[in-house]
Amino acid sequence: MKGEPKTYSMSDLSYYGEKAQQQNEKQQKQYVVRRNSTQSTSKQNVSVVLEDNASESNELPKGFILYASLIALALSLFLAALDIMIVSTIIEEVAKQFGSYSEIGWLFTGYSLPNALLALIWGRIATPIGFKETMLFAIVIFEIGSLISALANSMSMLIGGRVIAGVGGCGIQSLSFVIGSTLVEESQRGILIAVLSCSFAIASVVGPFLGGVFTSSVTWRWCFYVNLPIGGLAFFLFLFFYNPGLSTFQETMDNIRKFPSQFIEIVRNVAYHLLKIKGFSKLNGWRKLFMELIFMYDIIEFVFCSAGFTCILLAFTFGGNRYAWNSASIIILFIIGIVLVVLAGIYDFLVFPKFNIVKATPHYQPLMSWTNIKKPGIFTVNIALFLTCAGYISQFTYIVQYFQLIYNDSAWRAAVHLVACIISTVVTAILCGVITDKTRQIKPIIVISSIFGVVGAGILTLLNNNANNSAHIGLLILPGVAFGGLAQSSMLASQIQLDKKSPTFRSDFVSITTFNTFCKNLGQALGGVISNTVFSAAAIKKLTKANIQLPDGTTVDNLVIYRQTNFDGSHSKLGNIISESLTDVFYMALGFYALSLIFAVFASNKKVTASLR
Template identity: 25%
Template sequence: MTDDTQGGAGEAEAAQTETGGIASVGPLYGRHTSVEQTVGGGVLVSIGALLLGMLLAALDQTIVSTALPTIVSDLGGLQHLSWVVTAYLLASTAATPLWGKLGDQYGRKKLFQAAIVIFLIGSALCGMAENMSELIAFRALQGLGGGGLIVLSMAIVGDIVPPRERGRYQGLFGAVFGTTSVLGPLLGGLLTQHLSWRWVFYVNLPVGIVALAVIATVLRIPHKRARHVIDYLGTFLIASVATCLVLVASLGGTTWSWGSPQIIGLAVAAAVLLAAFVLVEQGAAEPVIPLRLFRVRTFTLSAVISFIVGFAMFGAMTYLPTFLQVVHGITPTMSGVHMLPMVFGMLLSTTGSGQIVSRTGRWKVFPVAGTGITTIGLLLLHKLDEFSGNAEMSFSFFVFGVGLGLVIQVLVLIVQNAVGYEDLGVATSGATFFRSIGASFGVAIFGTLFASSLGHNLVQALAGSRLPAAVTPGSLEADPRGVVALPVTVRPAVLHAFSDSITDVFLYAAPVALLGFVLAWFLREDKLRGSVTAPDGTETLASNPVERSSYDEVCRALSLLGSREGRRQVYEKITARAGYDLLPAASWLLLRIKKYGWAEPGMLAERSMVPLTVILDAGRQLEERQLARREGLDLILTEEGREVADRLAQAREESMAELLGDWWGPDRPTDLIRLVRELNTELCGSDAERPQGV
């Protein structure tokens, strides 16, 4: 039994399968019960609470961007703006693998509740911060909890939802990221403009408290302890390496000169820690990033390109609101609106590229085109200035977003295709890990370049001007809102200084994106396995790495394929494979009767939404072939019908196994065999595969 199961839970909550269990499920199809074994109301409420938890973490990576200029003006320290984002990214990235494995060992419900509490405490403290140092520290605490919210909410879905339904429900969680990409900047702007930037953080509190209360009272998780040898040292070392390098990138040339003892010391420390990390990972039982993955060329190239994509994506998303609000005088709310073309371009190309690749099997054109268009997008952003119109800015934002979207989803997909089943989970988390680290570097380096050039440009802009003693380059850096109070004779030069300082950053980033374009040409276009499907939003749009096992990745893909590929085509295929000439609907009905013991055509038509004429034709054929007989209104299988149904079920299983390609080899693991059989049992004759065309 589970340490998460509380007293009063019924037998349905305790009953579970070996592969994860189902809490609070409806009864099997009987004469007066539902058509399917369905997810019960308690689980749906729990899913809603998990979605709220996911919403908190997803929203926090976009809602802050439009508030950053106001935060800097209020707390001062424009040169530290990047760390408001970077602290969160680094903390959540480092914490993600630990949350996943600790949840396996000690129970995901308790850990998920702890993650929410940590996130809410961090949010409350961020809202109360009195200076930038406090805000940065509290953002790191918030990121620590945010990493757990994403990884544990996805893992809990696997605990409470049967394998057949997981793809659909995990798709909902992925959709949260797409939604927050649109709503985050808008909501951040609204709260900042009409309440205070502090409400960007306070808004998490009521949502989190509701999620916490629902999870405490409703969520029941069938849980089997899974022991892990957690790589604490490896996690600490890689996080330390990333932190040292980001500190070098963000403090070098600004706070300290590049040749200062501090910067040299940080660089040396990063090199020593990296060497120690490599040594530790070679002997780790469950390494954070197995070094053998770097022997796979596709993984290595994809990791580097993922780093570059994260670098460009989050760097630009952090500083574009500052350009809009300071240079163009746009309100925080409207800056969120102006960001929408980039978001829509990214979502459109992300969705389109992933679907096209998973259906055609051809993918190389997308990372090549994506990195190329991203480079062009950065050059277009560089051309913007204080005189640029809305149409020009929207077009530049859209092109940049399209470029990013073309590549981010495909990179995850091809990494999954390039490795063996045993490395599927860690390869996916590894690729997304490098995107997260790239995001940290992008925000930090963009910030360094911006801060170092802004001071110089402001000195030039204000040279020779007669201004109040309180107005200095330093005061404008600390509070950009001071620009509006400048005399009209000076203001244009200052706005131009801000504009050049921000847009020059995109010019410096363009060669990095161009490097990704060059590397993309060296990717080898291997044939895709049938089970490799477009990854969801949690794997492509999240700022922190995904952390799912190989089993979970295959389960998601097969459950999606089972419901998408199903219906008429799959029954035509398995009927031919089994050597019969039955109607597709007859094969479906035969398997359905095998599954539930009987079928009454009228009731089945009403509850499964398959036309009654289709079911009657199928039933008539079964009776004519003596595969089923009547008992009153019900159809019951004959002995010959059971044999045919068994052969059809075997053909369905073989068809599903074929999708796994070389993962379904002679040495295939037992959990993969169990998954295919369980999904086959759930899908055969189910509503998910009712034979009504596609």
């Protein structure tokens, strides 16, 4: 009907929307912009309607182009995931070299925290610049961070490099799933997400193994040097084969031949945005920049949220190590952190939507829209994912520590034991994608995966220094099943809750997809630090209770160093203390999984839309 916006799938609006951003003048001839005006400015919206002569753009990529694009995305995601898992086997060596085991959790958190906090804003950056250019920029940032980590001469420099890599890795993870979800129809997204998730799982196998080999045979620094050639390959694959609007092999080959002119165009695009920033030197320019930061990028919520979670993680890091838990410093960090996170939520959910300029400008949206997040089908599955990831990263990290600290295994031998966990993750992710494609059901997968998570976490508490080889393998399978099933299904379950008729559907889709990544990465960041805190506090308490004095003081740093240089068997007093401390970590993970199951039960029953094929 006249005056009503036509409904399009996310594939149409996002995949080909990027081409529109890159060719504004040409697209103006193919689009008709209709503005629906009402008496209230808050209900004004612009609907972009494709003309019939642009029906060619409705075709999604097929064959070689689709597979080449997916390979580029999968390799990029593999790169980002590899950097999370590869450090699990270098903990002891790095702690020994820099003498800072109490800060070792920040090898994970330094990467995972910016990975989480920036997940929501990368989509906003990509919207005006273009998803392809932003993805390439994220890969470059990641490579710089990896190089800094490889050259680190102190724990602070290493953590700094991890933070920079986390900024780039966040863009890679967030944009990979957004771009990937727009390449196929909704009914096929389950398989696509499963394929991309498998690259994460494969990195989980390769990462610890490579890390173990490098640490044992060469140096732990190669765990970061290896990112440079892989990142270069991912960069050029994505540069050549992801081209919105080109759906045939011949078009892509012709486009590759134009690489020099393409490169010049990218440089011009970057220069254009730099000139825009330079133009802000004038008063009106600075005012416009301020308005864009406040409303387009929701910088106030971002600052509050980032500062809040950082304070909370610092409190967990230093509590019980440098400062007592009841010290003023730790209490203040907790209070400030919680207050800032609450203020971030209040601002985005209640204050931001009240501004008149937000009501009149549809593309001004908060990073966390309460309108979307409050939907049970979105809120419950993402909280379940957050809790599952917190439990999974705790288990994953300290399974490696179990074999290294109790049995004195080398880094690569400890990593081999993770294969059972990772294989179950890969198989489950693919199987769930196929089941979703055939049955269109999501909730049963979410609930069953969460049940497996609770059962698996409960069984894993039996992993102590009395466990046999069969237990070393069998106890690690169910946690992998839980993570593979929930990580794959939670994103799709969130996406299908959105209203395709909404004028903000495209921005909502990007926002919810990145919110899912935010929850996953935040869970990993918090889980990594909290598990380190639980292990450290438990070990120190048990050492004190047993009246065991270490040569250089009763600290976790000294415990690890002493254990490496004076290994006295898996059933010695120190072996028993370490085993009991690891069990405390596994019980903490069980608590996370139990809470995750509660939220999973309330997931939406909505099914995936049937294919139009």
